[in-house]
Amino acid sequence: MSTALVEVSNLNAFYGDAQVLFDVNFRLGEGETIGILGANGAGKSTFMKSLTGLVKVDTNSIRLRGEAIGGNAAGEIVRKGIAMVPEGRRLFPSMSVEENLLMGGFAKRKGKWNLQEIYKLFPILKEKRNQPSTSLSGGQQQQVAIGRALMSNPDILLCDEISLGLAPVVIKDIYDSLPSITADGMTVVVVEQDVNLAQRCSQRLYCFQEGRVALEGKSSELSRDQISEAYFGI
Amino acid sequence: MTRNIVAAVVAVGLVILAASLPFWGEAYWMHEFVMVSCFFVFAMMWNLMAGYGGMVSVGQQAWFGLGGYFMLALANLGGVNPFVAIVLGAVLSTLIALPMSKLAFRLQGGYFAIGTWVMAEVVRLTVANISIVGGGSGTSLTAFRGVSRALRENVTYWVALVAVVATIVLVYLFLRSKQGLALQAIRDSEVAAESQGINVARMKLAVYLVSAFGCAIAGGLYFVSNLRISPDAAFSVNWTAFGIFIVMIGGIGRIEGPVIGTLVFWLVSHYFSDYGTWYLIGLGALAIMMTLYARQGITGLLDRFLGVDLFPTRRVFVARKVEAKPAPAARVYNETAGVA
Amino acid sequence: MIETVIHGILLGGLYSLFALGLSLMFGVMRLTNIAHGDQIVISGFMGIAIAAAVNINPFLLILLLVPCALVSGYAFQYFVLNRTIGKDPLPSLVITFGLSIIAQNLLQEIFSANPRALDTGGLNTMGLNLGGDTVVGVLPLIILVCAIACTFGLQWMFAHTALGRSFRAVSDEKDIAELMGLNSARVYSMATAIAFSLVALAGLFQSMRTTVSPTDGPNLLLFAFESVIIGGMGSFWGTFLGAMTLGVAQQVGFHFDPGWGIWFGHLVFILILAFRPSGLFPKTKG
Numbered sequence: 001m002s003t004a005l006v007e008v009s010n011l012n013a014f015y016g017d018a019q020v021l022f023d024v025n026f027r028l029g030e031g032e033t034i035g036i037l038g039a040n041g042a043g044k045s046t047f048m049k050s051l052t053g054l055v056k057v058d059t060n061s062i063r064l065r066g067e068a069i070g071g072n073a074a075g076e077i078v079r080k081g082i083a084m085v086p087e088g089r090r091l092f093p094s095m096s097v098e099e100n101l102l103m104g105g106f107a108k109r110k111g112k113w114n115l116q117e118i119y120k121l122f123p124i125l126k127e128k129r130n131q132p133s134t135s136l137s138g139g140q141q142q143q144v145a146i147g148r149a150l151m152s153n154p155d156i157l158l159c160d161e162i163s164l165g166l167a168p169v170v171i172k173d174i175y176d177s178l179p180s181i182t183a184d185g186m187t188v189v190v191v192e193q194d195v196n197l198a199q200r201c202s203q204r205l206y207c208f209q210e211g212r213v214a215l216e217g218k219s220s221e222l223s224r225d226q227i228s229e230a231y232f233g234i
Numbered sequence: 235m236t237r238n239i240v241a242a243v244v245a246v247g248l249v250i251l252a253a254s255l256p257f258w259g260e261a262y263w264m265h266e267f268v269m270v271s272c273f274f275v276f277a278m279m280w281n282l283m284a285g286y287g288g289m290v291s292v293g294q295q296a297w298f299g300l301g302g303y304f305m306l307a308l309a310n311l312g313g314v315n316p317f318v319a320i321v322l323g324a325v326l327s328t329l330i331a332l333p334m335s336k337l338a339f340r341l342q343g344g345y346f347a348i349g350t351w352v353m354a355e356v357v358r359l360t361v362a363n364i365s366i367v368g369g370g371s372g373t374s375l376t377a378f379r380g381v382s383r384a385l386r387e388n389v390t391y392w393v394a395l396v397a398v399v400a401t402i403v404l405v406y407l408f409l410r411s412k413q414g415l416a417l418q419a420i421r422d423s424e425v426a427a428e429s430q431g432i433n434v435a436r437m438k439l440a441v442y443l444v445s446a447f448g449c450a451i452a453g454g455l456y457f458v459s460n461l462r463i464s465p466d467a468a469f470s471v472n473w474t475a476f477g478i479f480i481v482m483i484g485g486i487g488r489i490e491g492p493v494i495g496t497l498v499f500w501l502v503s504h505y506f507s508d509y510g511t512w513y514l515i516g517l518g519a520l521a522i523m524m525t526l527y528a529r530q531g532i533t534g535l536l537d538r539f540l541g542v543d544l545f546p547t548r549r550v551f552v553a554r555k556v557e558a559k560p561a562p563a564a565r566v567y568n569e570t571a572g573v574a
Numbered sequence: 575m576i577e578t579v580i581h582g583i584l585l586g587g588l589y590s591l592f593a594l595g596l597s598l599m600f601g602v603m604r605l606t607n608i609a610h611g612d613q614i615v616i617s618g619f620m621g622i623a624i625a626a627a628v629n630i631n632p633f634l635l636i637l638l639l640v641p642c643a644l645v646s647g648y649a650f651q652y653f654v655l656n657r658t659i660g661k662d663p664l665p666s667l668v669i670t671f672g673l674s675i676i677a678q679n680l681l682q683e684i685f686s687a688n689p690r691a692l693d694t695g696g697l698n699t700m701g702l703n704l705g706g707d708t709v710v711g712v713l714p715l716i717i718l719v720c721a722i723a724c725t726f727g728l729q730w731m732f733a734h735t736a737l738g739r740s741f742r743a744v745s746d747e748k749d750i751a752e753l754m755g756l757n758s759a760r761v762y763s764m765a766t767a768i769a770f771s772l773v774a775l776a777g778l779f780q781s782m783r784t785t786v787s788p789t790d791g792p793n794l795l796l797f798a799f800e801s802v803i804i805g806g807m808g809s810f811w812g813t814f815l816g817a818m819t820l821g822v823a824q825q826v827g828f829h830f831d832p833g834w835g836i837w838f839g840h841l842v843f844i845l846i847l848a849f850r851p852s853g854l855f856p857k858t859k860g
Contacts, residue, residue: 054749074752084753092746095739103743106736107755152755290667292608337844340851341803343663344606348799349847352840355796359837471792475675482668511679518672518679525668526657 005030005187006051006082006156011061011070013043013050020046022211028156033178033188035198035219037231038208044191045087047208048160051189052084053077078107083154087161087191089145091133098129100144104151111153112184118147121180139170146177156187163194175201195227207231252395256388264391265459270500271394272456276473277480277492278401279448284478285487286409287441288421290343292474293350294449296334296357299468300327301450302457307367309377316377317393320454327450328443330357335442339435351471358469372464375457390459397451406489417441421487475514479521485531494532577708578829579822584710586801586821587718588783590814591776592794593801594724595769597813600802602741602765603659608670610773611795612677617643617777618786619685621692632694636778640771647770651763659762674791681788689785698782717779724772725814732810741765793836800843806853815855 008026012019021043028034038044049055051062053074062070064080072080083104091100101118119126122143128136133144142162149157163171178201182188192198198205199219207215207230215222215230255264276298283289304323309316334353341349362370378386408414419427420434428434457463476499484495499517506513524531530538592614599605607613621635630638658665691698694713701709732738743751744758752758780786780794797820805816820839827838846854 052753054753073757074749075755075757078753078755086750086753090747090750092743092750094742094746099739099742102736103739103751103754106740148754284664288662290664292667292671337847340847343604344600344608344667345799345803347608347663347667348606348795349803351792352796352800352843355793356837356840356844359834359840363833363837472675475671478668478671486664511682515676515679518676522669522672522676525665525672526654529665 004028005032005065007063007066008051009061009063011047011050011057013046013055013057015046015055020211021050024208024211024213026206026213028187028189031182031185031187032204033182033190033202035202035205036189036191036208037193037195037198037205037227038191039193039231042208043211044208045160046211048084048087048158048189048191051077051158052082075107078152078154079109081109081153081155082158083149083152083156084158085142085145085149085160085162087164089141091141091144091148093132093134095133096130097125097133097136097144100133101125101129101147101151104148107152109153113150113153115151118150121150121177122147137170138166139173142166142170142174143177146174146181150181154186156189157181158189158191160191161193162190163192163197171197195224195231199227249395249399253392256391261384261387264387266500268390268394268455268459270496271398272452272459273476273480273499274492274496275397275401275452275455276449277477277484277496278405278489279445279452280474280477281481281486281489281492282405282441282448283445285481285491286414286417286421287438287445288424289438289442290347291338291350291445292347292471293338293352293354294445294477295469295471295473296350296354297327297331297446297449298453298456298473299354299361299465300330300357301453302463302468303361303367304450305454306373306375306457306463309375310373311366313377316375316458317389319377320393320451320458323454324447324450327453328447331443331446335439338442339438354469354471358465361469362465368464370465372462372467375461375463378461390455393458394455397455401448402489402493409489413437413440472514475518479517481531482521482524483517483531485533486529488530488533490533491531494536498532575829578825580704580708580710581714582822582825583818584714584718584821585825586818587714587721588776588779589797589801589821590721590725590817591717591772591779592798593805593813593817594721594728594810595772595776596795596798597802597807597810598728598765598769598772601807602745603762604663605655605659605666605762605766606663606670607769608667608795609674609677609791610670610798611793612674612681612791613770613773614777614780614794615681615786615788615791616677617774618692618781619681619690619788621778621781622685622690622786625692632692632697632778632782635692636775639774639778643770643774644767648763648767650770651766652759655766656759656762674795678788678791685788687788689787689790690781691785692778692781694782711783713779713783717783720775720779721814721817724775725810728768729810737764797839800839804843804846804854806856808853808856812853812855816853819854 004027006028008024011021011024013021024047036044036047046055050057050070053072053076057070059068059070062068064082069077069080092103095103098115101115124140125143125147128140133141136144146159146162162174166174175197178188190198190201202219205217205219205222206213207227209230215226276294280291280294283291301320301323304326305316305319308314308319308322314322338346338349338353361367367373416427416432417437419430419432420437424434453468457468480495480499481492483498484493485491502513502517506516528535596607596610599607617639620639621632624630624635624638625632654669655666658669698711698713700712702712702715703709732741740751740756740761743754743756744761748758777786801817801820802813803816804819805812805814819842823842824835824839828835
């Protein structure tokens, strides 16, 4: 396994008085693609939000290249190289496609990704760049959301349920774009409810259940039974 | 249980003692009580709107003034007993509040607040152009001619006492009722309340109308005691200013908040009103400080540091906690990013 | 009648300067500043006080006071109002309402209750003959041009600059905007800074054109608010046209009976709210 880029140790996250994550341990190697599986409410999204600073957690529970970044402001974390494609896309509705992408580049980091590269990856967006983002189809909106996250040139790209609510054909398109994103060594975390998708695109898998990591292992070595047990708790 | 009975006995004792004031107290005390009770009832109504209904209004003076003017018109022009006219006037004010609410509810948040203010101004300007009630310079309540001063003052005092007690008891019972609980659910989350089958729009309308009625009672009472009315006095935004200050200083979203707040207000106005505008400036500054640093007001501070809870409306807080626990993932976003 | 309409439009120019700041703050952060009108008055009085101390051209006062308002607006948002931002509008409303009451009474203590005007060296009485009997004031014309420039500037800034995009981003999706690296506290503060500058400008114009007195604030707030709602909350041009509508409505009311002018403006607002709640010019944003 490669050296740890992100090391999460004993992460606990709360929503008000309710604890949502319990002692989560998680490792992310440079250049890896990781899948995170789990049912609704298993804590996957909260975990993503902890990594990006949208949920406040203990400083030392998350380390990026050894530096404690837990609970940092979202704006600081994106400058340190973690970007997220949020669940439900959450585009800026008042903005055009290109303006959405420009917002993603607000935290200026050096790297390959710029408007031209995004348009090369998703050609349809170039055609529609001046259209309101709300006028696009679901799949195209998802492409904008991914492009927006890439614009900050992150080292780590977190994708929260990017297949949600999309047609199978469209999902395939989206997932087919992943290799061109990881080609230059970008580290990717994919949160999924679909076991097949997650297993196919990742090298390692984590299964979340009721706020805990119930299973981790190499994607190719985990059996369906193991995953089902960790997923559904049966 | 025994604690409740003791509290009830003490409360009834206090009310009986207060009711006998005309037989042993001075007229000056009674007048003071009537004035303060108008502020208190008004503040209770603002608290009901903002603290429980989640509607911040800056236009409650519309109902206060209308209550006063309807009372005066009914008594002066219609020959109705002024005390009966207070209640009739409040009913009429509420009837006017009904169509007005439809307009106000088209606006949200801060714009709702200013919208209610515009409506109060419309009412003020309209009344100021009606010459039969004195136009812009106002008029006097003449219906008491021939009634002895002592009798008028005593009855006014008793009516004020009834208004205060009724306000406290009715608001208390309302908040402990099913509707009251629904109202608090709406305050915590309108969407969640709606999904549980609570008719949010109807509850809000009900609170708006009750509040208008209460403010109109306060207005009618104030001008029965004051005997002189003018549009600028009756529809002054200062009524709402005092209401807000009383509630924010005493503690919003609690029944005892306006009680404590009114006491503070009375003390401040009693001892500092000679300083003119400075005492208004001081009250405003105090309310701002409380809002910034002690959002739950004096009662909140008492509760936190001494564990004193005058009115056991604890269901308020139970309801809030239960609501917060099952954390739907989507809401975590808003909550954590809420404070910059 | 044409003269009444022209006067209404000129008055609307002033009102749109009142309204733009309110519209900006509500649009960016759903914040309503109840002391908005009082700040217009404060700005007028500050101009009058400075002009009384040192002999200064009123237009130089603009160059002096607008930057001050920019800084104080930023600081006020950053240190005070940002503490109150959230789902609940109550804290910011109570604080700005409290400030409104304090401002009115302080002004009364300092300047007494009398209305005052800023000396323009005769500019406020200069007129321009439009042919026939129609004469328009030079100063109201300057104000109208200024209002058009400000509206255009704001609209352009929103549509084409990074700052404008930041405003729209925090308005659309605050937490996602932060995820992109935006500091929403600073973006909010910039919005209030700009709103305060517009208020300062409006206040100086108000005191040049007519008079200011300590208790004028609430009425000015209501005019600003009515302009925003009449125009519809879609764009700054909507606000501008809303202000024109209100100005004309009030002038028409005054024309019939001086006692009913403002009432007639309120009436138009209420009719709009009743029958066209999304305003007369509800062009969607973007």
